[in-house]
Amino acid sequence: MAESLAAMTAQTGKALAGLTVMFAMFQNYFPCELRVIIMDCYDKLVNFVYPYIQITFPEFQGDGFRRSKAYSTIERYLNANSTKQAKRLDAYVFDDCDTVVLSVANNEEVADEFKGIKVWWTSREHNPNKQSISFWPREDEKKYFRLTFYRKHRHRITAEYLKHVMEEGKAITVQERRRKLCTNKAGDGGSGLGNGFGGGGIWSEVVFEHPATFATLAMDPIRKEQIVRDLMYFSKSEDYYKNVGKAWKRGYLLYGPPGTGKSTMIAAMANLLQYDVYDLELTAVDNNTELRKLLINTTSKSLIVIEDIDCSIDVTAKREDEDENEDEDGEEEEEEKNPVNEEKKKKKKKKKQSKVTLSGLLNTIDGLWSACPGERIIVFTTNHVEKLDKALIRRGRMDEHIELSYCGFEAFKILAKNYLEVDSHELFAKIRQLLNETEMSPADVADKLMRKSDGEDVDGNLMSLIKALEEVQEKNKAAKLEEKEKKVAKGNESSDQALEENGHMIKL
Ligand SMILES: Nc1ncnc2c1ncn2[C@@H]1O[C@H](COP(=O)(O)OP(=O)(O)OP(=O)(O)O)[C@@H](O)[C@H]1O
Numbered sequence: 262m263a264e265s266l267a268a269m270t271a272q273t274g275k276a277l278a279g280l281t282v283m284f285a286m287f288q289n290y291f292p293c294e295l296r297v298i299i300m301d302c303y304d305k306l307v308n309f310v311y312p313y314i315q316i317t318f319p320e321f322q323g324d325g326f327r328r329s330k331a332y333s334t335i336e337r338y339l340n341a342n343s344t345k346q347a348k349r350l351d352a353y354v355f356d357d358c359d360t361v362v363l364s365v366a367n368n369e370e371v372a373d374e375f376k377g378i379k380v381w382w383t384s385r386e387h388n389p390n391k392q393s394i395s396f397w398p399r400e401d402e403k404k405y406f407r408l409t410f411y412r413k414h415r416h417r418i419t420a421e422y423l424k425h426v427m428e429e430g431k432a433i434t435v436q437e438r439r440r441k442l443c444t445n446k447a448g449d450g451g452s453g454l455g456n457g458f459g460g461g462g463i464w465s466e467v468v469f470e471h472p473a474t475f476a477t478l479a480m481d482p483i484r485k486e487q488i489v490r491d492l493m494y495f496s497k498s499e500d501y502y503k504n505v506g507k508a509w510k511r512g513y514l515l516y517g518p519p520g521t522g523k524s525t526m527i528a529a530m531a532n533l534l535q536y537d538v539y540d541l542e543l544t545a546v547d548n549n550t551e552l553r554k555l556l557i558n559t560t561s562k563s564l565i566v567i568e569d570i571d572c573s574i575d576v577t578a579k580r581e582d583e584d585e586n587e588d589e590d591g592e593e594e595e596e597e598k599n600p601v602n603e604e605k606k607k608k609k610k611k612k613k614q615s616k617v618t619l620s621g622l623l624n625t626i627d628g629l630w631s632a633c634p635g636e637r638i639i640v641f642t643t644n645h646v647e648k649l650d651k652a653l654i655r656r657g658r659m660d661e662h663i664e665l666s667y668c669g670f671e672a673f674k675i676l677a678k679n680y681l682e683v684d685s686h687e688l689f690a691k692i693r694q695l696l697n698e699t700e701m702s703p704a705d706v707a708d709k710l711m712r713k714s715d716g717e718d719v720d721g722n723l724m725s726l727i728k729a730l731e732e733v734q735e736k737n738k739a740a741k742l743e744e745k746e747k748k749v750a751k752g753n754e755s756s757d758q759a760l761e762e763n764g765h766m767i768k769l
């Protein structure tokens with residue numbers, strides 16, 4: 262069918278071209294009224310002989326230097342949807358030799374269907390017939406896609422089908438793109454590794470490839486589902502955010518003890534939403550202006566991550582710089598009197614000059630929210646949520662507060678499935694009881710479940726976990742006992758003292 266369409270198009274095209282030339286030559290010989298009737302009949306004849314419309318999408322647009330976004334999007338759409346039926350394909354193999362991308366070959370015609378309407382796509386390329394050297398494709402080298410469809414479907418194709426192609430093509434582009442992990446860490450940053458950002462490559466980037474997913478993340482399944490739903494809703498809510506007059510941004514605070522999965526969750530979020538990750542090391546940022554520059558140079562569809570926020574910035578600092586200065590003056594006077602503090606003072610001064618302030622961070626986040634178009638998520642992590650300034654984590658800045666805690670039984674079951682591929686086991690009951698009584702991070706549990714050699718069996722792993730949990734339990738018991746003894750000793754000491762004092766008074 263596709264080939265017959267191509268043949269028919271060529272034949273009828275020639276016939277119509279001849280008719281049009283004839284009409285143009287003789288139209289002045291006819292009176293005006295007759296000309297109108299002939300034109301009308303001509304239109305009907307054209308519609309009858311050639312009932313199609315064609316739309317062309319050239320690869321290069323306007324000035325001829327920029328590749329058309331529409332062309333690339335259609336290319337993705339056709340590669341994903343039509344390569345199965347195409348008889349001739351072009352293959353592109355990536356450098357790593359693992360990935361092969363197939364595309365419809367030139368001059369190959371493929372059919373597509375939309376709500377019962379059939380359309381035909383052709384990819385074409387003019388082969389140059391002159392020999393010359395040029396950096397840009399010449400007129401006769403240019404490629405284009407041609408869409409052919411029945412004239413009667415004109416409205417639905419232009420209004421609905423093309424929109425559908427563009428939306429699907431864009432979604433495929435997002436899925437297929439190689440995501441990046443950008444960092445500003447000292448030693449990595451400032452290299453300008455061709456990342457195409459403004460500001461002379463202030464982020465350095467590598468390909469982001471982290472295997473974590475929400476499926477493998479060990480935590481309470483109900484809470485996990487809530488988080489996934491919230492993220493998915495956010496990523497599809499551009500119109501909602503527009504309607505309520507809010508910037509399309511969302512803040513997440515992840516808190517909990519070390520090894521409970523905060524960093525793992527960030528990777529899972531990025532994989533779920535197909536976002537890039539910007540790992541912002543605040544201690545490597547010289548001042549508030551640099552921070553602003555870094556954040557403005559992030560792209561849409563990204564997660565901006567500040568790990569261990571309490572260690573990166575003085576989160577308990579006063580927000581007003583004036584207050585800070587006042588405090589400083591008092592301290593300085595005292596320090597001047599004490600030469601031992603001289604070194605400390607120098608260090609502190611340096612820190613003040615080079616570090617981002619809390620108010621700077623707050624202003625920059627608010628600025629980012631209003632100045633940068635597109636969706637962004639900012640994530641803070643901390644082991645000590647109680648230390649954070651309330652302003653920093655208030656709703657609106659940090660919309661979701663997620664606690665990642667010690668391993669519960671539900672989380673353990675996920676780890677057991679990940680690491681040992683078991684859903685149940687007779688030792689699970691014992692593990693459940695121990696997990697209820699002790700605190701162990703998922704990282705430590707995962708370490709015990711990880712197969713360290715080829716011959717290790719499930720029982721061995723579970724037993725080593727039980728042993729580790731029992732050891733923790735013993736340690737906790739011993740610590741509690743020691744604390745109790747200390748308290749008793751302290752109590753005895755104070756009562757002896759009281760007795761002594763009483764005796765002293767009696768003697769007196
Ligand atoms: N909830 C979890 N689910 C699955 N794996 C986990 C989880 N928590 C920890 N792990 C495992 O432990 C390792 C360390 O976890 P992760 O780095 O995410 O902890 P963290 O909370 O960021 O710790 P820190 O506070 O020290 O930065 C991970 O590589 C992962 O293998």
Ligand SMILES: [Mg+2]
Binds near residue numbers: 524525642
């Ligand atoms: Mg971490």
